Amino acid sequence: MELIFKLNGEEVRLSQVPGEESLLTLLRERLGLTGTKEGCGVGECGACSVLLDGKVVNSCLTAAWQAAGREVTTIEGLAGDEDLHPVQRAFVEAGAVQCGFCTPGMILAAKSLLDQNPDPDEEVIKNALAGNLCRCTGYHDIIRAVRRAGKLLRGETS
Amino acid sequence: MSQNSEEKRQVKTLERERLDLGRLVKVGEAGLRIVGDSVRRTDDVLKATGKLKYAADYPQEGFLHGKILRSPYPHALIRSIDVSKARELPGVVCALTGGDVPGRNGFGAILPDQPVICQDKVRYIGDGVALVAAESERIAQKALELIRVEYEELPAVFDPRDALAEGAPKIHETGNQISLDKLRKGDVEAGFAQADVILERTYQVPFLEHAYMEPDCCWAIPQPDGTMMVEGPMQAPFAVRRNVAPVLGVPINMVRARQIHMGGGFGGKEDSPIDLCCRAAVLAKHTGRPVRISLEREEVTLQTCKRHPMIMELKVGVTKDGKLTAFKSTVYDEQGAYASLGPKIPPAGGSHVHAMVMSPGPYEIENCWVDAYLCYTNHPYGGAMRGFGAPQVHIAHEQMMDELAAELGMDPVDIRRKNAFKLGSKTATSQVLDQSVGLRETLDACEERFGWSQRSDSAGWVDAAKTKRRGVGVAMGWYRTSIGTGGDACGANVHVHEDGSVILYSGITEMGQGAFTVLPQICAEALGVELEDVRLVKPDTDLVPESGPTVGSRSTTLMGNAIILACRQVRESLDQKAAEMLGVEPERLVFCGRKVFDRDNPDGKALEFRQVAAAAMASGMRLIGQGWWAPPKASLDPETGQGSPYFVYTYSTHMAEVEVDVQTGEVTVTDYVAAFDVGKAINPKALEGQIEGGVAMGLGYALMEKVVLENGMPQNMSLQNYLIPTMLDMPDLKPLVLEQTNQHGPYGAKGIGEMPNIPATPAVINAVANACGGRVRSLPANPEAVFWAIRELGGPPQD
Numbered sequence: 001m002e003l004i005f006k007l008n009g010e011e012v013r014l015s016q017v018p019g020e021e022s023l024l025t026l027l028r029e030r031l032g033l034t035g036t037k038e039g040c041g042v043g044e045c046g047a048c049s050v051l052l053d054g055k056v057v058n059s060c061l062t063a064a065w066q067a068a069g070r071e072v073t074t075i076e077g078l079a080g081d082e083d084l085h086p087v088q089r090a091f092v093e094a095g096a097v098q099c100g101f102c103t104p105g106m107i108l109a110a111k112s113l114l115d116q117n118p119d120p121d122e123e124v125i126k127n128a129l130a131g132n133l134c135r136c137t138g139y140h141d142i143i144r145a146v147r148r149a150g151k152l153l154r155g156e157t158s
Numbered sequence: 159m160s161q162n163s164e165e166k167r168q169v170k171t172l173e174r175e176r177l178d179l180g181r182l183v184k185v186g187e188a189g190l191r192i193v194g195d196s197v198r199r200t201d202d203v204l205k206a207t208g209k210l211k212y213a214a215d216y217p218q219e220g221f222l223h224g225k226i227l228r229s230p231y232p233h234a235l236i237r238s239i240d241v242s243k244a245r246e247l248p249g250v251v252c253a254l255t256g257g258d259v260p261g262r263n264g265f266g267a268i269l270p271d272q273p274v275i276c277q278d279k280v281r282y283i284g285d286g287v288a289l290v291a292a293e294s295e296r297i298a299q300k301a302l303e304l305i306r307v308e309y310e311e312l313p314a315v316f317d318p319r320d321a322l323a324e325g326a327p328k329i330h331e332t333g334n335q336i337s338l339d340k341l342r343k344g345d346v347e348a349g350f351a352q353a354d355v356i357l358e359r360t361y362q363v364p365f366l367e368h369a370y371m372e373p374d375c376c377w378a379i380p381q382p383d384g385t386m387m388v389e390g391p392m393q394a395p396f397a398v399r400r401n402v403a404p405v406l407g408v409p410i411n412m413v414r415a416r417q418i419h420m421g422g423g424f425g426g427k428e429d430s431p432i433d434l435c436c437r438a439a440v441l442a443k444h445t446g447r448p449v450r451i452s453l454e455r456e457e458v459t460l461q462t463c464k465r466h467p468m469i470m471e472l473k474v475g476v477t478k479d480g481k482l483t484a485f486k487s488t489v490y491d492e493q494g495a496y497a498s499l500g501p502k503i504p505p506a507g508g509s510h511v512h513a514m515v516m517s518p519g520p521y522e523i524e525n526c527w528v529d530a531y532l533c534y535t536n537h538p539y540g541g542a543m544r545g546f547g548a549p550q551v552h553i554a555h556e557q558m559m560d561e562l563a564a565e566l567g568m569d570p571v572d573i574r575r576k577n578a579f580k581l582g583s584k585t586a587t588s589q590v591l592d593q594s595v596g597l598r599e600t601l602d603a604c605e606e607r608f609g610w611s612q613r614s615d616s617a618g619w620v621d622a623a624k625t626k627r628r629g630v631g632v633a634m635g636w637y638r639t640s641i642g643t644g645g646d647a648c649g650a651n652v653h654v655h656e657d658g659s660v661i662l663y664s665g666i667t668e669m670g671q672g673a674f675t676v677l678p679q680i681c682a683e684a685l686g687v688e689l690e691d692v693r694l695v696k697p698d699t700d701l702v703p704e705s706g707p708t709v710g711s712r713s714t715t716l717m718g719n720a721i722i723l724a725c726r727q728v729r730e731s732l733d734q735k736a737a738e739m740l741g742v743e744p745e746r747l748v749f750c751g752r753k754v755f756d757r758d759n760p761d762g763k764a765l766e767f768r769q770v771a772a773a774a775m776a777s778g779m780r781l782i783g784q785g786w787w788a789p790p791k792a793s794l795d796p797e798t799g800q801g802s803p804y805f806v807y808t809y810s811t812h813m814a815e816v817e818v819d820v821q822t823g824e825v826t827v828t829d830y831v832a833a834f835d836v837g838k839a840i841n842p843k844a845l846e847g848q849i850e851g852g853v854a855m856g857l858g859y860a861l862m863e864k865v866v867l868e869n870g871m872p873q874n875m876s877l878q879n880y881l882i883p884t885m886l887d888m889p890d891l892k893p894l895v896l897e898q899t900n901q902h903g904p905y906g907a908k909g910i911g912e913m914p915n916i917p918a919t920p921a922v923i924n925a926v927a928n929a930c931g932g933r934v935r936s937l938p939a940n941p942e943a944v945f946w947a948i949r950e951l952g953g954p955p956q957d
Binding site for chain 2: 039042079091100136
């Protein structure tokens with residue numbers, strides 16, 4: 001059986017994907033999209049966050065077959081060739097990136113939040129992103145980045 | 159979050175102190191363009207787009223996969239090992255035991271006491287007894303299951319005090335006590351005689367996991383010329399090379415170590431890459447093929463170093479007006495199974511001696527007495543973790559300061575102000591602090607911004623139903639820049655090209671702290687070019703000069719000075735050539751923003767930097783500079799612990815507000831201010847990032863983090879049960895940055911990487927005690943511990 005899904009806007013067809021293969025393994029090892037990271041393998045750190053039909057999921061706990069017929073967005077699908085996505089830009093501008101290992105997952109979680117709630121307050125941001133761990137930043141600048149991204153997306157700042 | 163988050167980017171430069179110290183790297187302070195600017199990091203676009211490759215992201219074609227068979231016993235003799243079945247499994251290329259190590263069967267950051275493959279005994283659960291290399295990780299894992307090991311269990315020791323007892327099972331041939339280090343200043347008994355109040359308290363801290371987000375992954379690739387190349391996320395490529403070479407039985411120049419960008423280190427990736435690279439290199443040597451060892455999160459917990467646990471017995475005397483008269487402490491510093499970074503490198507290197515030196519705190523105390531034991535146990539081993547022994551002792555002395563204040567009926571801020579270091583103070587090692595001492599200024603700044611007096615007055619019940627109490631806590635701290643060893647030096651090479659572009663060669667590694675941005679900033683400033691003109695060559699022991707490890711909050715200061723010296727060498731050529739071209743004396747030249755002009759005639763003729771570089775090159779002048787900088791000599795008497803162990807210190811004061819649920823013991827940190835004297839902020843934004851991250855880690859230490867061990871076995875090996883702070887745990891945090899120039903630092907800078915982590919833990923613990931009366935002296939202050947601390951008092955205060 002073929003596994004067919006949309007990845008970063010393009011259709012992907014794969015054969016012989018074992019039932020137990022995680023979406024993370026499929027992305028990283030089969031498709032070479034290493035922007036999605038593995039930090040713990042048990043769905044606790046959020047480094048492997050990707051978007052499945054726009055909602056954030058831990059790809060280490062998601063079976064590859066759960067993507068069948070759906071749309072997957074990874075960090076590689078966010079930026080254009082020239083420009084950063086506003087959420088990426090906000091992370092860079094707010095100094096929300098240190099070692100960077102949690103950053104792709106954090107950015108996708110933030111995008112998912114902002115897509116559903118364009119102007120979240122601090123408590124909403126904290127609750128939405130609490131499943132993404134960061135050991136470097138203390139989160140302060142990440143929260144700033146999400147607010148800044150919201151402003152960029154709403155066109156309130158440039 | 160602060161409503162005025164932009165406001166926090168205010169750096170306050172304090173009044174310049176005097177001083178006529180030798181060996182200064184003097185630089186023009188006026189007109190800094192790039193230093194002091196929060197330029198954007200050089201690598202964060204790559205990180206935000208997922209393009210930056212971490213070790214696990216590199217292609218694995220052609221690699222064998224290494225796995226380690228680990229001991230299930232904390233202490234046992236190895237009677238026999240049979241790897242024959244593993245070798246027969248298809249896909250297995252080799253299975254090795256202790257006798258197969260080609261050179262020295264031992265590695266370690268300081269002492270090579272940890273076997274690459276244990277041959278006769280194991281000393282902790284996680285010790286490696288056999289190595290396998292196979293065509294896939296799955297086959298390698300399967301092969302491990304086919305190895306038969308016969309062990310004879312030995313009695314194990316899990317408490318440092320038991321390890322020191324007579325007749326305790328001997329973990330290493332050299333005995334369980336690695337060292338007893340002593341600090342003796344004045345007459346401690348006379349000091350107690352002058353005291354009006356004497357308190358004795360014992361404080362205890364557990365093993366902590368670094369919990370860097372990126373699990374370890376290293377590999378070794380044999381090169382055609384016989385060189386072994388090892389790569390991975392590593393804080394100390396030179397220490398890796400220094401270990402891999404003897405393990406392979408080859409000279410140092412036959413090993414090449416290259417850093418791959420780290421997904422966090424916090425001290426842990428000083429040790430673990432030594433372990434992984436030695437093991438991968440042995441497998442690569444045997445197979446002649448590239449071998450990769452990648453650890454799962456649980457393996458990281460099982461195998462790699464942790465923060466040292468300590469038991470600290472304090473006795474401190476104080477007069478009724480709050481002056482400290484005597485400090486006495488016995489420290490049991492648990493090293494675990496292997497020496498790692500614990501033991502002393504004379505005069506003052508190693509985490510243990512550092513802990514001893516810092517243990518009386520940043521206070522003037524005439525009489526100090528410390529006995530600090532470092533000993534082996536059958537637990538995992540302690541290594542470097544953000545603060546290197548200092549966080550532990552700060553947790554003791556900062557709680558003691560509050561307990562003394564309470565006894566005296568004094569404000570915790572007042573007792574600290576009474577005793578805090580100032581310019582000219584003598585430390586517990588009798589070092590005279592003759593420059594860059596901004597500790598009191600951090601207390602003043604913190605007190606004002608936090609609103610200490612109003613907030614401490616309003617501590618107490620939060621709600622009418624009396625379920626929650628609010629409290630405030632303060633803690634001060636100090637931390638060295640440098641590592642206090644004889645060999646603490648940094649080298650840098652700077653190459654200027656005829657088009658004005660520059661290459662900077664540095665062995666300082668990037669783990670997220672921003673070195674790859676801050677070091678080029680210093681280089682660009684020193685040459686008078688733009689930041690984008692400087693390309694940094696990443697740490698590679700074949701290319702960059704020895705620079706020591708990226709630890710000890712030393713990188714910016716030591717490497718910064720080396721870079722300035724390297725730039726100065728190139729500038730000699732450029733100065734000479736530009737002086738000819740402009741017809742002015744070289745002393746009058748200014749290099750700034752890619753222009754070269756006469757200081758006394760700034761509007762006159764200006765040369766382009768690249769013009770001068772091209773002309774100098776065409777005349778055969780040297781455009782390659784090498785800088786080498788070692789800090790002023792460290793000293794520490796081995797008998798009395800007296801001397802000047804570290805050449806400069808960073809200072810800090812933290813204030814925290816917490817709410818404690820008195821029914822559940824749950825603590826919420828509601829507000830936080832932390833002030834620092836950093837010498838000079840080279841990149842204020844990156845520096846604030848260090849503050850925010852360090853405080854978060856200190857808050858985790860205070861409230862939730864602990865590696866739970868049962869009979870030597872970690873019980874919480876994953877991030878599901880080893881809890882670190884999430885976004886929901888973090889309070890609003892306001893960093894305050896003060897600059898009290900370090901006369902030995904590049905542009906006045908001193909270290910910042912570790913300082914923010916250190917006072918954070920006791921500030922939170924003190925706030926908890928202030929809120930609910932209960933004091934947790936054995937960390938963490940998790941809900942259970944706080945609950946019982948309140949019950950011990952017979953309930954929360956009723957006022």
